[in-house]
Amino acid sequence: MLLLALDTATPAVTVALHDGTSVVASSSQVDARRHGELLLPAVDRVLTESGLRLDAVTGIVAGVGPGPYTGLRVGLMTADTFGLALGVPVYGLCTLDGLAFAADIQGPFVVATDARRKEVYWARYSDSRTRVSGPAVDRPAEITEAVAGLPAVGAGALLYPDTFPDVYEPENVSASALASLAAEKLAKGEELPAPRPLYLRRPDAQVPKNYKVVTPK
Amino acid sequence: MADEPLVLGIETSCDETGVGIVRGHTLLADAVASSVDEHARFGGVVPEVASRAHLEAMVPTIHRALKEAGVSARDLDGIAVTAGPGLAGALLVGVSAAKAYAYALGKPLYGVNHLASHICVDQLEHGALPEPTMALLVSGGHSSLLLSSDVTSDVRPLGATIDDAAGEAFDKIARVLDLGFPGGPVIDRYAREGDPEAIAFPRGLTGPRDAAYDFSFSGLKTAVARWIEAKRAAGEEVPVRDVAASFQEAVVDVLTRKAVRACKDEGVEHLMIGGGVAANSRLRALAQERCEAAGLQLRVPRPKLCTDNGAMVAALGAEMVARNRAASDWDLSADSSLPVTEPHVPGRDRDHDHVHEVSKENLYS
Ligand SMILES: [Zn+2]
Numbered sequence: 001m002l003l004l005a006l007d008t009a010t011p012a013v014t015v016a017l018h019d020g021t022s023v024v025a026s027s028s029q030v031d032a033r034r035h036g037e038l039l040l041p042a043v044d045r046v047l048t049e050s051g052l053r054l055d056a057v058t059g060i061v062a063g064v065g066p067g068p069y070t071g072l073r074v075g076l077m078t079a080d081t082f083g084l085a086l087g088v089p090v091y092g093l094c095t096l097d098g099l100a101f102a103a104d105i106q107g108p109f110v111v112a113t114d115a116r117r118k119e120v121y122w123a124r125y126s127d128s129r130t131r132v133s134g135p136a137v138d139r140p141a142e143i144t145e146a147v148a149g150l151p152a153v154g155a156g157a158l159l160y161p162d163t164f165p166d167v168y169e170p171e172n173v174s175a176s177a178l179a180s181l182a183a184e185k186l187a188k189g190e191e192l193p194a195p196r197p198l199y200l201r202r203p204d205a206q207v208p209k210n211y212k213v214v215t216p217k
Numbered sequence: 218m219a220d221e222p223l224v225l226g227i228e229t230s231c232d233e234t235g236v237g238i239v240r241g242h243t244l245l246a247d248a249v250a251s252s253v254d255e256h257a258r259f260g261g262v263v264p265e266v267a268s269r270a271h272l273e274a275m276v277p278t279i280h281r282a283l284k285e286a287g288v289s290a291r292d293l294d295g296i297a298v299t300a301g302p303g304l305a306g307a308l309l310v311g312v313s314a315a316k317a318y319a320y321a322l323g324k325p326l327y328g329v330n331h332l333a334s335h336i337c338v339d340q341l342e343h344g345a346l347p348e349p350t351m352a353l354l355v356s357g358g359h360s361s362l363l364l365s366s367d368v369t370s371d372v373r374p375l376g377a378t379i380d381d382a383a384g385e386a387f388d389k390i391a392r393v394l395d396l397g398f399p400g401g402p403v404i405d406r407y408a409r410e411g412d413p414e415a416i417a418f419p420r421g422l423t424g425p426r427d428a429a430y431d432f433s434f435s436g437l438k439t440a441v442a443r444w445i446e447a448k449r450a451a452g453e454e455v456p457v458r459d460v461a462a463s464f465q466e467a468v469v470d471v472l473t474r475k476a477v478r479a480c481k482d483e484g485v486e487h488l489m490i491g492g493g494v495a496a497n498s499r500l501r502a503l504a505q506e507r508c509e510a511a512g513l514q515l516r517v518p519r520p521k522l523c524t525d526n527g528a529m530v531a532a533l534g535a536e537m538v539a540r541n542r543a544a545s546d547w548d549l550s551a552d553s554s555l556p557v558t559e560p561h562v563p564g565r566d567r568d569h570d571h572v573h574e575v576s577k578e579n580l581y582s
Contacts, residue, residue, distance in 0.1 A: 040320055043320070044547060073268060080272075
């Protein structure tokens with residue numbers, strides 16, 4: 001087994017290779033504005049570091065969000081197209097599940113990432129492998145009661161200390177965690193879902209005034 | 218000719234997911250998935266709706282194009298993609314797909330300019346582009362006069378709209394007349410039964426002191442809307458066919474007049490017209506008439522090649538390969554305002570071997 005995992009649903013552009021036993025190589029860069037530029041070079045770097053070729057990969061794992069859409073789609077489109085070109089399956093995992101898996105917390109907790117517009121994407125877990133509710137998108141103030149007393153993980157929690165006073169690592173998702181989670185699930189014979197984006201919001205139905213750039217003057 | 222470059226092109230700058238495959242100047246496949254129906258109720262293209270649709274449509278559309286062309290992805294000589302201009306989020310979906318596809322297949326990647334692609338597509342219809350060629354590009358997003366001596370390296374903007382694109386004016390007037398979205402085809406249809414001289418609508422920027430090659434359609438749009446509203450306010454029936462015909466005539470009169478003048482001024486003998494509005498039957502007819510009168514050769518591709526599609530991107534990509542232009546780097550990014558003066562986005566160290574070296578690692582053995 002050789003899994004290539006990637007996630008672009010948070011400010012992190014993160015890539016990892018997993019051989020079924022452990023992570024072989026990984027790369028994580030935090031830059032919310034450059035997912036499109038950073039992802040392919042990161043894949044190339046991770047492959048080169050491990051002396052492997054892309055066609056040795058037997059499966060692709062992509063974080064399906066939730067996360068800001070433009071960045072999220074970079075990872076999903078890349079994963080989809082790799083799958084097409086290589087003829088290998090593409091699996092989708094909830095990005096928040098990757099954060100939960102990487103968090104070393106006993107007992108129930110929540111994961112929250114930044115959904116912008118003063119909202120968070122969040123989900124509740126009974127342990128690192130078990131999501132019990134969500135993912136959902138809400139204003140922190142509206143879920144303060146629902147998450148009261150629970151430790152929290154993720155950059156979304158760091159942003160809103162009033163709602164999430166007790167925050168733990170990691171801040172951003174890593175493809176290593178996603179790859180390890182996927183490898184564990186596949187080894188157990190679990191079926192992983194297709195890599196479809198978790199948008200959680202309807203598209204803004206606004207037609208911009210000049211929706212296409214014209215020739216510069 | 219089997220040694221001409223075989224290139225797959227991806228276009229996602231607006232609401233069409235286009236994947237085309239060409240061999241040199243020969244069109245092999247032109248697969249398009251459009252999200253236009255999803256935008257219709259908003260009266261214009263909603264960027265987020267377009268981007269979501271691109272992500273869903275991309276892989277099936279690549280499949281369809283390969284099947285239609287009857288070629289194997291391994292035989293491709295390169296992957297081309299629209300790097301800009303266009304909707305940022307929509308472009309990024311196509312760029313991501315093209316990069317992943319090129320990388321996985323071990324092929325060079327060519328990020329190309331959407332406007333230059335609109336020009337180059339004519340090679341699939343009428344063979345090699347004459348050099349120089351004057352191009353009039355008109356669509357919902359652009360209205361430009363471009364002079365190109367080499368579509369892979371030299372595209373010069375002579376003029377452009379200073380406000381709305383021509384296609385936008387069609388959409389707006391169709392909306393005022395309650396004819397739906399997009400406006401181009403439906404206005405064309407009604408105009409055929411109307412009198413183009415029934416109402417004298419203004420011709421923007423055609424005064425002696427106005428910029429010779431720039432366009433303005435905002436004033437026309439307002440004048441037509443006012444005329445319609447006045448009729449309605451007076452309780453009279455709006456003569457939809459005459460309004461459509463007279464409005465359309467005002468647009469295509471200015472477009473063709475300025476394009477022909479630019480050809481004469483620059484001593485260019487060939488005019489090509491592209492973009493969605495080039496599908497307009499009156500524009501085609503009047504351009505033909507005026508080019509003949511001026512002794513110019515007119516080249517207008519079939520309507521399906523004028524609207525946004527992947528074949529035009531593949532056509533320009535094939536020309537990049539044929540002329541040995543440098544491939545793009547793997548960190549190619551979408552540039553929503555890529556200037557028309559940059560027909561493609563070459564890699565930073567313009568050494569082809571570097572790109573091939575990296576990708577060779579991932580070639581199928
Ligand atoms: Zn266009």
